[in-house]
Amino acid sequence: MRYLFRTQYRQDIALWRHNGDRFWYAVLAVLVLIAPSVLGEFYIGELGAVYIFAIAGVGLMLLVGYTGLISLGHAAFLGIGAYVNAVLLAQGVPFLITLPVAGLFTALCGAAIGRPTLRMSGLYLAIATLAFGSIVGTVFQKWTAVTGGFDGFAVPTPYIFGIAVEGATGIYYVSLVVLAFVLWVSANLLRSPIGRAMVAIRDSEVSAQSMGIHLARYKTLVFAVSAGMTGLAGALFAHYVRFLAPDAFDVLLSVQFVTIVFVGGLGSLRGAILGAMFVRLLPQFIAIVRDDLPFGIGRLPGLEPSLFGLVLVFVILFQPGGLNGMWLKAKQWFQAFPFKRQTSFRRQKSYAKSERLR
Amino acid sequence: MDDAARILQLVVNGAASGCIYGLIALGFVLIYKATEMVNFAQGDVMMLGGFVAYTLISTYHLPYWFGAILAIVITGAFGYALDALILRRVIGQPQFAVVMLTLGLGFIFRAAAGITWGYDSVGFNTPFTNKTANVGGLVLGQDNLSIIVGTVILCGVLYLFFSKTRIGVAMQAASQNQLAAYYMGIPVRTIFSLIWAISAGTACLAGILLSPVSMIDVNMGFLGIKAFAAAVIGGFGSIPGSLVGGVIVGIVEQFAGYKLPAGFQEVTSNVVLLLMLFIRPQGLFAERMGKRV
Numbered sequence: 001m002r003y004l005f006r007t008q009y010r011q012d013i014a015l016w017r018h019n020g021d022r023f024w025y026a027v028l029a030v031l032v033l034i035a036p037s038v039l040g041e042f043y044i045g046e047l048g049a050v051y052i053f054a055i056a057g058v059g060l061m062l063l064v065g066y067t068g069l070i071s072l073g074h075a076a077f078l079g080i081g082a083y084v085n086a087v088l089l090a091q092g093v094p095f096l097i098t099l100p101v102a103g104l105f106t107a108l109c110g111a112a113i114g115r116p117t118l119r120m121s122g123l124y125l126a127i128a129t130l131a132f133g134s135i136v137g138t139v140f141q142k143w144t145a146v147t148g149g150f151d152g153f154a155v156p157t158p159y160i161f162g163i164a165v166e167g168a169t170g171i172y173y174v175s176l177v178v179l180a181f182v183l184w185v186s187a188n189l190l191r192s193p194i195g196r197a198m199v200a201i202r203d204s205e206v207s208a209q210s211m212g213i214h215l216a217r218y219k220t221l222v223f224a225v226s227a228g229m230t231g232l233a234g235a236l237f238a239h240y241v242r243f244l245a246p247d248a249f250d251v252l253l254s255v256q257f258v259t260i261v262f263v264g265g266l267g268s269l270r271g272a273i274l275g276a277m278f279v280r281l282l283p284q285f286i287a288i289v290r291d292d293l294p295f296g297i298g299r300l301p302g303l304e305p306s307l308f309g310l311v312l313v314f315v316i317l318f319q320p321g322g323l324n325g326m327w328l329k330a331k332q333w334f335q336a337f338p339f340k341r342q343t344s345f346r347r348q349k350s351y352a353k354s355e356r357l358r
Numbered sequence: 359m360d361d362a363a364r365i366l367q368l369v370v371n372g373a374a375s376g377c378i379y380g381l382i383a384l385g386f387v388l389i390y391k392a393t394e395m396v397n398f399a400q401g402d403v404m405m406l407g408g409f410v411a412y413t414l415i416s417t418y419h420l421p422y423w424f425g426a427i428l429a430i431v432i433t434g435a436f437g438y439a440l441d442a443l444i445l446r447r448v449i450g451q452p453q454f455a456v457v458m459l460t461l462g463l464g465f466i467f468r469a470a471a472g473i474t475w476g477y478d479s480v481g482f483n484t485p486f487t488n489k490t491a492n493v494g495g496l497v498l499g500q501d502n503l504s505i506i507v508g509t510v511i512l513c514g515v516l517y518l519f520f521s522k523t524r525i526g527v528a529m530q531a532a533s534q535n536q537l538a539a540y541y542m543g544i545p546v547r548t549i550f551s552l553i554w555a556i557s558a559g560t561a562c563l564a565g566i567l568l569s570p571v572s573m574i575d576v577n578m579g580f581l582g583i584k585a586f587a588a589a590v591i592g593g594f595g596s597i598p599g600s601l602v603g604g605v606i607v608g609i610v611e612q613f614a615g616y617k618l619p620a621g622f623q624e625v626t627s628n629v630v631l632l633l634m635l636f637i638r639p640q641g642l643f644a645e646r647m648g649k650r651v
Binding site for chain 2: 113128
């Protein structure tokens with residue numbers, strides 16, 4: 001077992017806790033870089049999709065896991081990012097400009113929707129984003145001049161310095177770079193004063209406010225950053241699906257994003273990636289076992305959403321730490337072997353925190 | 359045809375669908391006031407209630423009134439069990455965990471209803487189906503009128519229940535201050551489960567009243583999203599506010615369907631909701647109170 005001896009504050013906020021971290025993340029980086037030369041086309045495509053969902057998941061993790069706000073309209077931000085990117089590309093703007101523009105424009109949309117609603121309790125954000133998501137979905141369908149309506153929108157092939165980003169491998173590497181960028185931004189944001197303000201808001205709004213944190217400003221900032229990251233994911237998503245249909249960005253997709261955060265484990269960036277893997281791989285798994293299930297369960301029309309619902313319910317009731325919590329428990333078990341204690345991971349009794357104004 | 363009769367017709371139709379939104383919103387508000395949880399599955403509970411009524415009335419051929427009351431009782435018992443078995447366990451977890459839990463439950467309810475009753479729309483015969491009433495020269499559907507009358511009656515019953523009966527007063531006490539109510543010997547947990555039962559029963563009534571106007575199907579739970587607009591307009595925490603908000607949303611929606619091109623009627627409730635949050639986020643019937651650390 002490793003005991004960290006901290007002698008200075010810098011160690012508390014360091015990105016890497018010790019050299020073991022550096023080593024294992026370097027190994028992981030090498031593995032994901034050489035993956036396309038080892039794995040087949042299909043797996044690389046799926047892995048690219050996992051990265052895209054992980055980008056959105058990291059964005060939502062900042063909002064839900066670290067600031068304690070919930071958004072049920074992130075599919076709309078994904079859609080906005082996707083359409084902004086695709087429409088600008090079709091106008092002949094280079095990809096290296098459309099990608100950041102998609103992210104920034106989505107962040108602005110997030111700020112515009114967050115600014116009025118974040119004055120109220122977090123609950124209003126959930127409801128307002130739900131409404132926003134449905135409005136944006138309708139706009140995508142009705143604004144046929146730009147989005148092409150139900151005919152769809154063919155996304156042009158992007159070029160980076162004259163090289164076409166084509167096929168599963170191209171999307172894979174671009175998504176990997178963006179995911180690394182998003183993780184770098186998030187990790188650094190979280191160890192800055194802004195990150196500490198976010199956690200303070202999550203743990204108690206009133207005490208955060210009394211410590212001089214401007215609630216509405218920080219919440220809007222986080223919401224904008226979260227929406228912007230989802231917009232980046234949307235821009236890549238457009239290239240992943242290659243053909244945009246307006247009904248792809250519905251409430252179910254938003255719920256999938258929140259499932260990423262909950263299943264992955266609230267309050268950890270690693271959890272966002274684990275959750276994205278889970279959410280992307282579950283439908284594949286269903287597709288494989290669909291025919292072998294008894295009683296015709298496999299042919300139910302609403303199988304996928306109800307499974308997501310079931311997983312959400314079970315995670316919230318029995319495993320609030322999510323996949324990241326399970327990973328930490330397993331690690332602890334091995335590190336402390338054979339001294340596992342019953343009480344190591346017993347849940348603390350927690351009490352409802354009233355948001356009521358009285 | 360922009361005459362007064364046409365306008366009045368739209369108002370009545372809007373008020374009728376608004377009452378449905380108001381009844382669903384009433385369910386949210388009752389639970390929110392008591393437990394500070396928001397039940398995102400309220401629309402799906404309404405869907406389940408509608409299907410239970412359909413089974414009792416159409417499959418088992420019970421008389422309409424008896425079947426309707428039995429369905430409300432069954433759905434109420436379901437709401438009680440929902441709180442006692444599931445929601446009670448997440449007390450102390452952050453609020454958004456409850457949001458996601460109820461959303462997940464909503465998906466499960468939808469799948470369960472699909473397995474049990476199939477994915478086709480169903481309906482049953484009510485005393486109000488396809489009948490009209492002539493009120494002062496104005497021809498109105500009895501189904502719409504029955505919704506309005508049913509809502510008014512329910513509100514009267516709830517008002518009397520909360521103000522006159524012992525258990526109703528205990529509910530008010532538990533909503534206002536859990537700890538004090540607990541010290542006074544009120545079984546707060548049972549009371550909360552009972553509030554869930556009332557809320558589920560209200561949702562079931564909404565489903566039954568709605569059935570002559572629109573069919574019962576698995577996806578009717580999405581009406582719950584419109585009910586959020588009603589609750590937010592009313593100030594999320596005010597019982598008369600939720601009904602007034604519902605009627606406002608219903609009427610605005612009817613006029614939007616009449617004046618605007620097709621497809622926009624669906625989003626008007628959401629637009630109204632967002633406008634309300636921009637202009638007056640605390641709602642029409644807000645209670646202003648200070649914060650306590």
